[in-house]
Amino acid sequence: MGPEPESSLDPRVSKFLLSAFAATVAELVTFPLDLTKTRLQVQGEAGLGKHVKTGATRAVHRGMLSTAVGIVREEGPLKLWQGATPAIYRHIVYSGGRMVAYEQLRESVLRRSEDGSFSVWYAAVGGMVSGAFGQFLASPTDLVKVQMQMEGRRRLEGKPPRVRGVYHAFVKIISEGGIRGLWWLPPWCPSMNSALTNTSNLITNWLQLAPRKVIRVAVYILFTPSLTCSGLVAATMGTPADVVKTRIMNQPRDSNGRGLLYKSSIDCLVQSVKGEGFLSLYKGFLPTWLRMAPWSMTFWLTYEQIRRVGGISSF
Numbered sequence: 001m002g003p004e005p006e007s008s009l010d011p012r013v014s015k016f017l018l019s020a021f022a023a024t025v026a027e028l029v030t031f032p033l034d035l036t037k038t039r040l041q042v043q044g045e046a047g048l049g050k051h052v053k054t055g056a057t058r059a060v061h062r063g064m065l066s067t068a069v070g071i072v073r074e075e076g077p078l079k080l081w082q083g084a085t086p087a088i089y090r091h092i093v094y095s096g097g098r099m100v101a102y103e104q105l106r107e108s109v110l111r112r113s114e115d116g117s118f119s120v121w122y123a124a125v126g127g128m129v130s131g132a133f134g135q136f137l138a139s140p141t142d143l144v145k146v147q148m149q150m151e152g153r154r155r156l157e158g159k160p161p162r163v164r165g166v167y168h169a170f171v172k173i174i175s176e177g178g179i180r181g182l183w184w185l186p187p188w189c190p191s192m193n194s195a196l197t198n199t200s201n202l203i204t205n206w207l208q209l210a211p212r213k214v215i216r217v218a219v220y221i222l223f224t225p226s227l228t229c230s231g232l233v234a235a236t237m238g239t240p241a242d243v244v245k246t247r248i249m250n251q252p253r254d255s256n257g258r259g260l261l262y263k264s265s266i267d268c269l270v271q272s273v274k275g276e277g278f279l280s281l282y283k284g285f286l287p288t289w290l291r292m293a294p295w296s297m298t299f300w301l302t303y304e305q306i307r308r309v310g311g312i313s314s315f
Contacts, residue, residue, distance in 0.1 A: 011312065012100050012104070014310060014312055015099060015100050015103065015307075015312065016096040016097070016099070016100050017096070018303060018306050018307055018310055018312065019095050019096045019098075019099035019100065019303060020091065020092040020095060020096040021302070021306060022095070022298075022299050022300075022302040022303035022306060023091035023092070023094070023095030023096070023299055024088050024091060024092070025298060025299070025302045026091075026294075026295045026296075026298040026299040026302065027084070027087050027088055027091050027295070028081075028084065028088070029294065029295070029298050030291045030294050030295045030298070031080070031081050031083075031084050031087060032068060032080035032081065033287040033288075033290060033291035034087065034149075034287070034291060035071070035079075035080055035081070035082065035083065035149050036064055036067050036068045036071070036284070036287045037242075037284035037287040037288050037291070038083075038146060038149045038150070038246055038250075038284070039067055039071070039149070039150070039153060039284075040062075040064065040067055040283050040284040040287065041242070041243045041246040041247065041283045041284040042150065042246060042247060042250050043062075043283065044276060044280075045247060045261070045272070045275075045276075046271050046272060046274065046275020046276050046280075047247070047251070047261035047262055047268065047271045047272075047275070048261060063286075064286050064287050064290075068080070071152065074152075074156055075152040075155075075156070079152050082148060082149060082151065082152055083145045083146075083148035083149035083151075085148075085166050086141045086142075086144040086145040086148060086166050086169070087141075087145045089141040089144075089166070090138045090141035090142050090145055091138075093134070093137050093138040093141060094134040094135060094137065094138035094141075094142075095134065095299075096134075097130075097133060097134040097137045097138070098130040098131055098133065098134030098135075099130070099303075101129070101130035101133050101134065102126050102127065102130035105126040105129060105130060106122070106123075106126055110122045110125065110126055136183075139182065139183050140170070140173075140182035140183065142245075142249070143173065143182065143249045144163070144166055144169040144170060144173070146245075146246055146249040146250050147162060147163055147169055147249065147250060148163060148165075148166070148169065150162075150250055151163065170182075176253060176255060176256065177253070177256065177258075232289055234292060235285055235288045235289040235292060236285075238288075239281065239282050239284065239285050239288055240269075240281035240282070242284070242288065243272070243280070243281050243282070243283055243284065244265050244268045244269055244272070244281075245265075246284075247261075247262065247268050247272070248262055248265060248268050269281075
């Protein structure tokens with residue numbers, strides 16, 4: 001008898017669905033850290049000072065733990081998952097798209113060597129390209145996620161609600177800026193952050209799988225440190241772009257969908273550094289870094305297991 005088909009679905013469709021499911025699990029487990037990171041990134045914006053009335057309540061500058069505790073006390077524990085719905089939508093598109101794109105690049109474009117191995121440099125290139133591609137597809141849901149994550153803070157500051165839910169957010173953005181408004185952020189900004197993060201995650205998986213051929217015990221010795229170190233590199237390189245992305249996505253806009261605080265990503269970068277100092281580009285760094293290891297571990301463990309259950313070969 002010939003080999004059984006891996007799945008009744010097209011392999012790429014199966015891999016997309018399984019990637020999206022694994023990413024959903026990882027996102028729900030670690031989402032409070034993402035919310036905390038977003039709140040920290042918009043605190044004390046220099047650009048906001050030119051658009052608030054004198055005597056307006058100033059943002060309270062708090063660290064990661066006090067911000068998380070403050071959200072629980074002031075808004076309720078469930079608000080730690082505010083914005084989780086568009087975040088899940090984002091990862092259905094982003095993680096599904098990047099994983100399928102990476103495997104296609106690996107097998108069809110970059111290709112393995114004759115002995116079946118795959119160079120870490122090829123993994124880096126594939127990770128950057130597939131990460132940027134996935135983020136471009138998912139940018140609209142990322143925009144909605146950031147705006148919903150800030151709704152609780154807006155209510156505490158006495159501001160009217162900006163969006164009432166995912167559907168209302170999409171309708172509002174399109175009505176103000178058209179379809180292009182969903183991608184109004186210059187692509188390089190979120191794509192840079194996602195490309196770096198995706199590269200880190202995929203190289204981490206490469207590091208996890210490669211030693212398995214030498215000695216199985218080494219996998220468990222290397223797995224956690226490699227996640228921590230690669231997460232540190234990714235957070236260090238990607239946080240400035242993520243801060244700019246968050247601030248531009250969260251800024252108020254006029255009736256035509258144009259930002260009121262920042263003219264461009266470069267303008268946001270310059271205003272942040274001039275008004276708050278260089279370290280403002282690293283607001284939210286700690287929750288960003290701390291989230292990467294558990295997110296990656298949850299994602300890869302879930303992804304590998306459901307691939308086996310689904311009859312698809314290991315990544």
